[in-house]
Amino acid sequence: MRQPSPDEPASEGTAPLDIEHLREWVGREETVSEMVTEALVSRFRATFDLPGDARAGEDAPSMIHLCLAPPTAPTSALGPDGHPVRGGFLPPVPLPRRMWAGGAFTFHGTIRIGETVTRHSTVRDVTAKRGRLGDLCFVTVDHRIESDGRLAIEERHDIVYRAANSKAGTPQPSGEAAPHGTYRVDIEPSAARLFRYSALTFNGHRIHYDNPYTRGTEGYPGLIVHGPLQATQLVQFATTVRGMHPKRFDFRSLSPLFDIADYTLNASEDDDGLKLWTSYADGPVAMDARATW
Template sequence: MTNDLDIDHLRQWIGREEVKSERATPALVDRFRATFDQEREAQGGEAAPVMIHLCLAPPTAPTSGLGPDGHPARGGFLPPVPLPRRMWAGGAFAFHDDIRVDEVVTRRSAIRDVTVKHGRSGVLCFVTVDHRIESGGRLVIEERQDIVYRDVDTPADAPKDAPAPAPHGAHRVRVAPSAALLFRYSALTFNGHRIHYDNPYVRQVEGYPGLIVHGPLQATQLVQFAESIRGRRPAQFDFRSLSPLFDIADYTLNATEDGDGLKLWTAYADGPVAMEARATW
């Protein structure tokens, strides 16, 4: 399959743009808050929860247009990378203002770059997407999204040495990645990828030990954690995914002071760092 990767063809997607809009309704805000155990009903005009923009105007491929893994068929806005596994590898958020309940939120997206790298596990294709999020006509968020496509894991992909366990943060909370939480977040983001809610599929077809915790879900939890520590949302949040988290055990959100900001990460109790991030105000 990797021999079919025509980088010159895929780079023709650079500069492609897409514009999507949706109203940040009180009902959506209530569902978002309920998913994260925030018990408060939305009021029109108030600031919506941070990171709710990831749940607004998601891609809406018809069910008949989904592949066997639940992802939309390749092509369209994103380039048709012929590698079977796709993940949110990292990115950055610059928060300029709040989305407000009942405002129309518009996401203007553009493909910035498409590159190929050769790693220990084979060919990796990276797609960088820039998003400008407007709410009520105001620029509220600028986002960079790094997407990586890769081939199916092989036994040779396993690291020779086990990674070191993550440290405990000065601030630390435990999260139970229940199937209900993962399903609810998939529903909020209209994400049909079966690795997040279909246990027989993820074990028997993908070969993973359990349901995978979404990268955007972890990023949302870390931004919320940073906001709870400092009392306000950060101005900048940068993150990178290093290893997957599954629903087979609880994981932790960690934070420690880091100059003018916070260093944050997710990890199993005695496992390696799964997602690392830095927030500044």
């Protein structure tokens, strides 16, 4: 997703955000836990076509922590887009479009099947910009993920909120085509895979599974491939290319991917790490990332 420069001219007709009120959420904390069950691991492996069985005591697949202890708002408390109503742990940003803009993972240890994973979350920052595409609000959340009391992962999660009429999330057909990586594989973004990942993460956001809503209400050409799903695939790809799991993974979303065409995972050597990205066969970079060991 393209992030506008703060010096771009402002759009008309949009009231500025009450950023001082929203910044009252900075420092807010939340702690949630869930056991890693064999059933969850089996469903995760099936979603990503990973081989192997799920047995207690064995290492769980990497990035499964994104499927643990998701928010469980009642169905009656969901908004028209399938997201929970605003407020609670995250600030009540009034902008209707919410997207995963990027983040970073530092991997300290493994999560094992049968262990209880606890996520300690803190709202680190809330900022706003007003640009040509309208108001944007950026929320940064830090997560500390422990497995049976051992530090497993530290995560920075960047969220961006934008106006409904903003075109920031639409594809940029005139953008420069992404290069082909030294290592490259094709991925089919089937509706079944997107639905399964939404189910794994208890994500009710309709843009990932409700095609009539996505096309008719939000104006996208098809279902949107989840940012976390792409990040998971790139971490798995980096592990395959190097034969070992990275210590750190940084990424940012630049433009969306839809289920209307296959996309690619790409990797090329980059000093002491790998540069990774997703893109359509001849499209712009969708997610840009770097893995280091």
